[in-house]
Amino acid sequence: ASGSAVAPLFLLWLLLLHNVPLALPASPLARSFELDYEEDCFRKDGAPFRYISGSIHYARVPRPAWRDRLLKMYMSGLSAVQVYVPWNYHEPRPGVYDFVGNRDVEAFLDLTAELGLLVILRPGPYICAEWEMGGLPSWLLWKPDIVLRSSDPAYLAAVDSWLHVLLPKIKPRLYQHGGNIISVQVENEYGSYYACDYGYLRHLLGSFRALLGSEVLLFTTDGTQPEELHCGTLQGLYATIDFGPGSNVTEAFGAQRWVEPKGPLVNSEYYTGWLDYWGEAHASTSSVRVARGLENMLQMGASVNMYMFHGGTNFAYWSGADFKDQYKPVTTSYDYDAPLSEAGDPTEKLFAIRTVISKFQPLPAGPMPSPTPKYAYGRVALQKHADLLDALGVLCPSGPIQSQFPLTFEAIKQAHGFVVYRTQLPRDVPDPATLGAPPHSICDRGYVMLQKYCGTLERDGQTTLRVMGRAGDTLDVLLENMGRISFGANISDFKGLLGNLSLDSSPLSNWLIYPLDIDTAVQQGWPHAALPKPSRRGRAGPAFYTGTFETPGIAWDTFVKFPGWSKGQLWINGFNLGRYWPRRGPQQTLFVPGSVLHIGRPNNVTVLELEGAPSTPLFSCPPLGQGKRGPGLNSFCMLIPHLSQTIPGFMLTPPHTSGVKAPLYC
Numbered sequence: 001a002s003g004s005a006v007a008p009l010f011l012l013w014l015l016l017l018h019n020v021p022l023a024l025p026a027s028p029l030a031r032s033f034e035l036d037y038e039e040d041c042f043r044k045d046g047a048p049f050r051y052i053s054g055s056i057h058y059a060r061v062p063r064p065a066w067r068d069r070l071l072k073m074y075m076s077g078l079s080a081v082q083v084y085v086p087w088n089y090h091e092p093r094p095g096v097y098d099f100v101g102n103r104d105v106e107a108f109l110d111l112t113a114e115l116g117l118l119v120i121l122r123p124g125p126y127i128c129a130e131w132e133m134g135g136l137p138s139w140l141l142w143k144p145d146i147v148l149r150s151s152d153p154a155y156l157a158a159v160d161s162w163l164h165v166l167l168p169k170i171k172p173r174l175y176q177h178g179g180n181i182i183s184v185q186v187e188n189e190y191g192s193y194y195a196c197d198y199g200y201l202r203h204l205l206g207s208f209r210a211l212l213g214s215e216v217l218l219f220t221t222d223g224t225q226p227e228e229l230h231c232g233t234l235q236g237l238y239a240t241i242d243f244g245p246g247s248n249v250t251e252a253f254g255a256q257r258w259v260e261p262k263g264p265l266v267n268s269e270y271y272t273g274w275l276d277y278w279g280e281a282h283a284s285t286s287s288v289r290v291a292r293g294l295e296n297m298l299q300m301g302a303s304v305n306m307y308m309f310h311g312g313t314n315f316a317y318w319s320g321a322d323f324k325d326q327y328k329p330v331t332t333s334y335d336y337d338a339p340l341s342e343a344g345d346p347t348e349k350l351f352a353i354r355t356v357i358s359k360f361q362p363l364p365a366g367p368m369p370s371p372t373p374k375y376a377y378g379r380v381a382l383q384k385h386a387d388l389l390d391a392l393g394v395l396c397p398s399g400p401i402q403s404q405f406p407l408t409f410e411a412i413k414q415a416h417g418f419v420v421y422r423t424q425l426p427r428d429v430p431d432p433a434t435l436g437a438p439p440h441s442i443c444d445r446g447y448v449m450l451q452k453y454c455g456t457l458e459r460d461g462q463t464t465l466r467v468m469g470r471a472g473d474t475l476d477v478l479l480e481n482m483g484r485i486s487f488g489a490n491i492s493d494f495k496g497l498l499g500n501l502s503l504d505s506s507p508l509s510n511w512l513i514y515p516l517d518i519d520t521a522v523q524q525g526w527p528h529a530a531l532p533k534p535s536r537r538g539r540a541g542p543a544f545y546t547g548t549f550e551t552p553g554i555a556w557d558t559f560v561k562f563p564g565w566s567k568g569q570l571w572i573n574g575f576n577l578g579r580y581w582p583r584r585g586p587q588q589t590l591f592v593p594g595s596v597l598h599i600g601r602p603n604n605v606t607v608l609e610l611e612g613a614p615s616t617p618l619f620s621c622p623p624l625g626q627g628k629r630g631p632g633l634n635s636f637c638m639l640i641p642h643l644s645q646t647i648p649g650f651m652l653t654p655p656h657t658s659g660v661k662a663p664l665y666c
């Protein structure tokens with residue numbers, strides 16, 4: 001029987017005769033991931049399956065660090081990762097798409113597959129995640145009356161256009177097609193949104209089925225309140241829930257059973273920590289509580305995704321906001337008190353979770369990768385380069401827009417960052433007069449200059465200033481967008497001067513409006529490549545500072561501290577590291593991934609300080625502790641040391657200029 005077709009069959013017969021298990025790889029044709037309503041479980045290739053998953057957002061981690069973070073998640077014992085796709089990260093203008101570099105979602109997904117992780121994908125189109133506008137592109141608001149997250153035809157047209165670009169990238173990576181994506185979420189906590197529009201959910205279900213096929217498991221996620229499950233669930237989408245360690249697990253899953261009497265128990269977002277807002281204490285959740293709740297759920301046989309397992313950073317302008325009685329912008333750090341710190345370092349919370357997981361399934365062999373090395377590059381001296389108002393030619397090359405009254409960011413098609421609104425005083429103001437804005441019309445912060453920096457108008461905060469001047473004096477307001485609301489009914493969060501500024505109740509008119517493109521200028525080498533402009537405004541008010549530093553042959557991660565600085569934006573080598581606001585806190589440092597640093601050539605530091613650079617260092621982080629996170633205002637200083645050594649990062653030191661008193665009025 002040698003050399004004939006009989007031999008393989010003979011061999012197979014022999015193996016089966018001796019009960020040798022045949023672990024034949026399931027061909028893409030036979031691969032399946034489905035719900036079992038009899039046994040109340042998932043089935044993967046026909047076998048009962050429960051996932052233990054963690055959330056990571058590729059948009060919050062530089063691509064060079066993706067492998068490090070995913071490997072640490074795999075070594076923690078996770079079988080899957082949960083991934084949002086932020087629509088606005090990939091479609092910056094209608095019909096303009098960006099999937100390269102840090103935005104290469106396919107490369108990220110392929111890396112998860114390479115590392116043996118399954119994926120639970122959440123492509124939205126709305127995601128929340130405390131991400132700018134919950135992931136929706138702000139250009140949707142170019143149609144001011146659009147009804148987001150609804151059957152509004154204008155909204156659905158943009159959604160379908162986006163899904164027709166994204167989902168074909170996903171389909172070949174579905175588990176049933178040989179990939180590692182086991183399930184796909186439709187929308188996000190739709191039951192928490194006022195619209196409660198089943199037609200919208202049905203439209204999305206139809207689009208997802210048309211573009212992904214009939215096999216993929218589609219699901220929804222909602223809170224456990226009846227009204228949330230009432231409006232967020234739909235026949236044809238498996239309903240899952242989200243809750244944190246403070247909830248009663250039995251009661252919470254009882255809520256899921258209200259909608260899904262049969263099928264697997266699933267907590268799609270088990271909160272390992274929480275987000276931070278500027279001006280509020282750093283949120284933290286005890287490892288013991290997180291581990292205990294996880295163990296309870298795993299003992300019930302539930303599938304669990306931990307939100308977040310690695311939070312990362314809201315680089316550039318990507319942080320979102322919340323609205324609870326007032327506007328609450330989210331910090332640049334999305335550390336989330338997560339098992340992997342913002343810098344990607346394993347914490348004691350990770351090891352506590354890993355211990356729980358080991359009770360239910362074997363951990364991968366081998367050690368947990370160590371924290372990434374960090375380096376203190378020392379103090380960086382900065383020189384004032386120019387007042388922002390003296391750089392409008394570079395920052396707004398197309399020139400200003402003329403308008404009788406102020407226009408919103410959306411009306412002039414500015415998505416993020418900053419816009420200057422300029423007018424002239426219509427009359428002499430020999431005695432202090434009130435410059436004021438209608439309630440909620442400053443979106444979000446207005447830095448007022450009248451010859452010099454007068455002060456800051458703030459959304460849901462200070463909306464008046466006392467000013468003096470002469471007719472014809474130039475009045476400038478630099479408007480900063482601090483991030484669009486990402487959750488709830490107020491996500492149509494228009495930015496800019498939404499109402500008229502008035503002088504003693506007389507509206508100011510005849511405005512020049514300058515949309516600023518600072519990032520393009522900085523990425524093209526400004527201001528380092530330009531000669532400094534002598535300042536006429538001292539050290540208060542919006543101005544650019546520059547400095548350089550060398551790395552000692554390595555480019556390790558670090559953190560930047562801002563001793564005495566107020567609020568602003570930081571770029572290194574053209575990479576926008578995000579907003580700093582040590583004066584408000586709780587975050588006191590900015591994470592700097594080593595991948596943005598140069599070796600063997602100067603690293604260019606560019607700072608836009610909005611309110612006032614220090615004349616001398618007014619602040620320095622307390623001595624860094626070892627391995628613990630400290631609650632309270634300075635906790636972000638304490639985030640650094642999940643390491644054995646104390647690595648404080650480098651300091652930004654100001655030029656030494658004479659101090660000036662802030663004026664009582666301009």
Ligand SMILES: CCCCNC(=S)N1C[C@H](O)[C@@H](O)[C@@H](O)[C@H]1CO
Pocket residue numbers: 127128129130188189242269274275322487
């Ligand atoms: C202040 C957040 C209110 C709503 N968001 C909630 S509950 N969450 C659920 C939401 O699905 C997720 O994207 C995150 O936004 C998470 C909070 O981190």
